[in-house]
Amino acid sequence: MPNQLANETSPYLLQHKDNPVEWYPWGPEALERSRAEEKPIFLSIGYSACHWCHVMEHESFEDPRIAAMMNEKFVCVKVDREERPDLDQIYMNAVQLMTGHGGWPMSVFLTPALKPFYGGTYWPPTASRGMPGFDQVLAAVDDAWTNRRDQALQGAEQLTAELEQLTRKGAEGGSVLLDKSLLNAGAHALERMFDPIHGGFGEAPKFPHPFELQLLIRWWQRSGNDQWLHMVTASLNKMFQGGMYDHLGGGFARYSVDARWLVPHFEKMLYDNSLLAVVYLEAYQATGNEQYRQVVTETLDYLLRDMTDAAGGFYSAEDADSEGVEGKFYVWTPTEVQQLLGDAADTFCRVYDVRDGGNFEGQSILNLPKTIEQQAKLLDRDVDELAKELAESRQKLLAERSKRTRPGLDDKVLVSWNALAIDAFAKVGAALGEVRYTAAARKAADFILSEMRDESGRLLHTWRGGTAKLAAYLDDYTALANALVTLYEATFEESYISAATELMDVVIAHFGGANEQEKWEAGFYFTADDHEELLTRNKDFTDNATPGGNSMAVMALLRLGKLTSRGDYLDTAAAILKAAAPLMQQIPMATGQMLVGLDLFVGPAQELVFTGAGAKQLALDCWQQLLPRTVIAVREAASSAGPLDALFQGRDAGEDVALYICENQSCQAPIKGQQAILAAVKELATAGRG
Missing domain, CATH: 3.40.30.10 (Glutaredoxin)
Known part of the structure; x- marks a missing residue:
C-alpha cells in the first residue's frame, strides 16, 4: 500500500x-x-x-x-x-x-x-x-x-x-575595495587552479565552473591579455571534446569523474546546460569559433527536444541511470556501430573512440581524443567531407539510441532553473538570429508569469502537471527578474521590464530584514519574511552549481537600475557587493557569479539607447558583439508611458535611426546611420577598457 x-x-x-x-x-x-x-x-x-x-x-x-x-x-x-x-x-x-x-x-x-x-x-x-x-x-x-x-x-x-x-556568511562586510583589483585577484586565483593539460580547474571530479569562465572572458576583454582567453578556450575545448558532452543528442552531463573530462556522472541538469550555453555563446562572440556555435545550438536543441513541457516550461533533469545501470543509455560497442553504419563504422569508431574493451566498463563513451581537423589529416580526408559523413553517422546513432529505454525524467518546472534557461534562450536567440530560441524564452517566461503565482500574485517555486505550489525563494525572484531583462533586450517589449521591477520590488519588501535593525543590513535572505518558520533563516553571498540569490539580485538590480533610472536599485546592489567583498577576496571559486556582477558594477558600463525606425533590428545586430557591460534599450516610436521613460527623456524617436551611448544616464551626442552605429558598438566590444 x-x-x-x-x-x-x-x-x-x-x-x-x-x-x-x-x-x-x-x-x-x-x-x-x-x-x-x-x-x-x-x-x-x-x-x-x-x-x-x-x-x-x-x-x-x-x-x-x-x-x-x-x-x-x-x-x-x-x-x-x-x-x-x-x-x-x-x-x-x-x-x-x-x-x-x-x-x-x-x-x-x-x-x-x-x-x-x-x-x-x-x-x-x-x-x-x-x-x-x-x-x-x-x-x-x-x-x-x-x-x-x-x-x-x-x-x-x-x-x-x-x-x-x-546564516549570514559575508554579511559583516569589510574594508575591501570594490574595484578592478578584486577582479584581477579573482582571475589570478583561477589561474593558480587551472589545469594546463586538460583545462578546467582543480583535479577530479571536475566541474565546468561556468561563472568563473565568464569572469575570465571579462578579464581578458578588459586586459587584452590573451592568456585569460586561452584558459577559457582550453577548458571549453576539452569539455565538449570529452565524454561529458553528449555528441549525439547535445547537452552536458553534470560533471566528469576524472580529470580529463572522459567519464561523466551521466545525469543532465537544466541549469548546467543553460549556464554552459551562455559561456559557449560568449566564447563564440569573443573568438568566432564555429565549434562553439555548434555546441550552443546542439545544447539548446536538446533542451527543446527532450526537456520542454508543452505548456512552455523546462523540465529539471534527466537521471544518470536507465534500467538501473548508470550510463547505459549513452554507451556503445564497435559491433553496434558496425551494424548501424556499415562502411562508415570504422571511421566513426576511430574518431569517437569506440573500441573493443571500451573506455568505460567494457563499453565506449563517445568522445574526441583528437579534433575532426586532426583526424582529417591523419586519414588524408577533406575536413568538410569528413565532418559531413560524421554528422550523418551521428544522426543514425541518435535515431537508434532513441529506441533505448531513456533515463528517468524529472519533469517538474522550477522557476529559478527556468529563469537560467530563459536567459540562455533569449541571449542565443538574439545573438544568432534564431527566432525559435527567442520564442521558447518568451513562452517559458509567459508561462511562469501566468501559471506559477498564488492568489496575491507572488511567485510559486515549482509546477508539475498543472499544479503550482510552494512559496518561491530568493533565487526564483532574482534569477527570473534578470532573465526578464535579457528577454526585454531580445524582444524590446517593455512589459518584461515592468514584470522584472515588480519582482525586485517584492524582493526588497519581503526578503530583507524582518525587523528595523535588520532592514538596514545588506543582502537578502533566502526565504521571505512571511515564509514558513524554520530552524534558521539563511542569508548567503556565495554561489554553488547555480548562481546564488544575492548574486542574481546584483545583476538584476544593476541592469534594471540603469534601464529604469532607479537609484535605489543601484544602491542596493552596491551594498550587497560590499557585504560580499571579503568572500570574493577569500574564496573566488565560490563567488564567481558575484564577481561577474562586480565586473558590471565597476564598469565602465554603457546604456545603448536606440531610437527611430529600424532601431530594433539594428540593436539586435549588436548582439553579435561581446558586450557584457552594457544594457540595451529601444523605442522606434514615441511612447506615451512605460518603465523606460526616464532613459528616453529628451531622446525622442525620429525618422532616422540613432544610437545614444550613455553612462549613468549621461549620454554622448547621437550617432546616426547604420554603419556608424555598428562601428561604434564594435569599438566598445573590442577596445581594452582598462
Whole structure:
C-alpha cells in the first residue's frame, strides 16, 4: 500500500511512494506526530537524478527489516531538495558541521523541535567498506534518544547555535575595495587552479565552473591579455571534446569523474546546460569559433527536444541511470556501430573512440581524443567531407539510441532553473538570429508569469502537471527578474521590464530584514519574511552549481537600475557587493557569479539607447558583439508611458535611426546611420577598457 508520498507531485518523492517505509512529506502531519509521540524525525533529502539516492533506496528503504526499524522508532520524512532548497540549506550545513562533509542522500535525525542531533549522507544497509551499516546507525540513534536524551538535546541546542552563526556568511562586510583589483585577484586565483593539460580547474571530479569562465572572458576583454582567453578556450575545448558532452543528442552531463573530462556522472541538469550555453555563446562572440556555435545550438536543441513541457516550461533533469545501470543509455560497442553504419563504422569508431574493451566498463563513451581537423589529416580526408559523413553517422546513432529505454525524467518546472534557461534562450536567440530560441524564452517566461503565482500574485517555486505550489525563494525572484531583462533586450517589449521591477520590488519588501535593525543590513535572505518558520533563516553571498540569490539580485538590480533610472536599485546592489567583498577576496571559486556582477558594477558600463525606425533590428545586430557591460534599450516610436521613460527623456524617436551611448544616464551626442552605429558598438566590444 502506498505511503503518505502518494499524493505528492515531485517525481523524486513519488519514486518512494511504494517503499515499506512510512514516509511523510515535510508538513504539519509529520511534525505534529513527532511532537505528540516524542519520536525523533529521520529526515532524508535527495533528488531524482541522484545516483546514490537510488542506491540507498534499493538497499535500505526497500528492505522490510530496515523499514520496520525506521517505522517503529522514527517519524520518517522524505524531501526533494529541489523543491525545498530552504530545508536542504539548513540541514546540509548541519551535516557539514557534524561530519566535515556533505552530499546526497542527506540523512539527518531531528528532535521534535526540528533541531538536528545526528546526521550523515549515504550509509550501506549493513557495515561494509569501512562504514557503519544503516541498521547500526538506526539502533545507535534510538539508543541515544531513549537512554541519553538529555545529552542528545544538549548537542542539538549547541549545533543549532552554530547554524545561526552561519546564516549570514559575508554579511559583516569589510574594508575591501570594490574595484578592478578584486577582479584581477579573482582571475589570478583561477589561474593558480587551472589545469594546463586538460583545462578546467582543480583535479577530479571536475566541474565546468561556468561563472568563473565568464569572469575570465571579462578579464581578458578588459586586459587584452590573451592568456585569460586561452584558459577559457582550453577548458571549453576539452569539455565538449570529452565524454561529458553528449555528441549525439547535445547537452552536458553534470560533471566528469576524472580529470580529463572522459567519464561523466551521466545525469543532465537544466541549469548546467543553460549556464554552459551562455559561456559557449560568449566564447563564440569573443573568438568566432564555429565549434562553439555548434555546441550552443546542439545544447539548446536538446533542451527543446527532450526537456520542454508543452505548456512552455523546462523540465529539471534527466537521471544518470536507465534500467538501473548508470550510463547505459549513452554507451556503445564497435559491433553496434558496425551494424548501424556499415562502411562508415570504422571511421566513426576511430574518431569517437569506440573500441573493443571500451573506455568505460567494457563499453565506449563517445568522445574526441583528437579534433575532426586532426583526424582529417591523419586519414588524408577533406575536413568538410569528413565532418559531413560524421554528422550523418551521428544522426543514425541518435535515431537508434532513441529506441533505448531513456533515463528517468524529472519533469517538474522550477522557476529559478527556468529563469537560467530563459536567459540562455533569449541571449542565443538574439545573438544568432534564431527566432525559435527567442520564442521558447518568451513562452517559458509567459508561462511562469501566468501559471506559477498564488492568489496575491507572488511567485510559486515549482509546477508539475498543472499544479503550482510552494512559496518561491530568493533565487526564483532574482534569477527570473534578470532573465526578464535579457528577454526585454531580445524582444524590446517593455512589459518584461515592468514584470522584472515588480519582482525586485517584492524582493526588497519581503526578503530583507524582518525587523528595523535588520532592514538596514545588506543582502537578502533566502526565504521571505512571511515564509514558513524554520530552524534558521539563511542569508548567503556565495554561489554553488547555480548562481546564488544575492548574486542574481546584483545583476538584476544593476541592469534594471540603469534601464529604469532607479537609484535605489543601484544602491542596493552596491551594498550587497560590499557585504560580499571579503568572500570574493577569500574564496573566488565560490563567488564567481558575484564577481561577474562586480565586473558590471565597476564598469565602465554603457546604456545603448536606440531610437527611430529600424532601431530594433539594428540593436539586435549588436548582439553579435561581446558586450557584457552594457544594457540595451529601444523605442522606434514615441511612447506615451512605460518603465523606460526616464532613459528616453529628451531622446525622442525620429525618422532616422540613432544610437545614444550613455553612462549613468549621461549620454554622448547621437550617432546616426547604420554603419556608424555598428562601428561604434564594435569599438566598445573590442577596445581594452582598462
